[in-house]
Amino acid sequence: MPEILIIPGSLRAASSARATARAIEARFRDRATFVTADVGLLPHYNADVTDDPAVAAFVEQVGAADGVLFVTPEYNYSIPGVLKNAIDWASRPAYASVFKGKPSFVITVSGGVTGGVRAQAHLKYVLNGMLARVHANKEVLVTQANDKVTDGVLTDDAVLGFIDTEFAPFIDSLS
Ligand SMILES: Cc1cc2nc3c(=O)[nH]c(=O)nc-3n(C[C@H](O)[C@H](O)[C@H](O)COP(=O)(O)O)c2cc1C
Known part of the structure; x- marks a missing residue:
């Protein structure tokens, strides 16, 4: 089975993005x-730091994964700093990092009606800058x-059905 690394953009225990990630994991655990990733363990990016164990573990996780699933909220029309910080740590050397060619799937989650569509575009732009292989799919937004x-569980059948349709081909592409 392919191994998929989930990189969340929220650290909140009650995070809707994390609830979305858990729903996907539950629905696809027989296929992947x-x-x-525990992105909250990572220090602020500093190129002088070359021996941080949390950074080393994260870079290793990205490198070992067959695919990466980003599930993130939108903060102030872009991606949260905690997510950008994690990406920056694993982005060196430029154009030859563990993200190069990495199959990647993006989901944004928002309390508002736009579903984090601006963060989705920004994240895909950042991933392009690392030569990651962003999966081609209809945008998955949880508005x-x-x-x-409810109580940490994503229960919306329409959203879950749409995620099934869009995410299954991503898993297929990793085999
Ligand atoms: C600092 C901050 C900035 C936010 N900016 C946006 C935004 O630009 N667009 C949006 O749709 N929601 C925005 N929100 C609302 C989030 O979509 C909402 O709080 C969401 O539930 C956060 O994701 P989480 O539940 O996974 O932590 C913002 C929330 C915070 C805390």
Whole structure:
């Protein structure tokens, strides 16, 4: 089975993005192995730091994964700093990092009606800058997530069905 690394853009325990990631993991666990990166352990990016164990573990996780699933909210019309920080750590050497050619799937989740569509575009632009292989699919946006997540569980059947349709070909592409 392919191994998929989930990189979340929110550290909140009650995060809607994390709830979305858990829903995907539950629906596809018979077709892929999922590991979630602990991006909250990473220090702020500093090129002088070359021996941080959390950074080394994260870079190793990205390198070892067959594919990466980003599930993130939008912060102030872009991607959260914690997510950008994680990406920056694993982005060197430029154009030859562990992200080069890495199959990647992007989902944005938002409390608002736009579903984080601006963050989605920004994240894909950043991934292009690392020569990652962003999966071609209809954009997966979870809008008004507060109404769709109950007690930490994403329950919206329409959203779950759409995710199934769009995410399954990504897993197929990793085999
Ligand atoms: C600092 C901050 C900035 C935000 N900016 C946006 C935004 O630009 N667009 C948007 O749709 N929602 C924005 N939100 C609302 C988030 O979509 C909402 O809080 C969401 O639930 C956060 O994701 P999480 O539940 O995974 O932590 C913002 C929230 C925070 C805390």
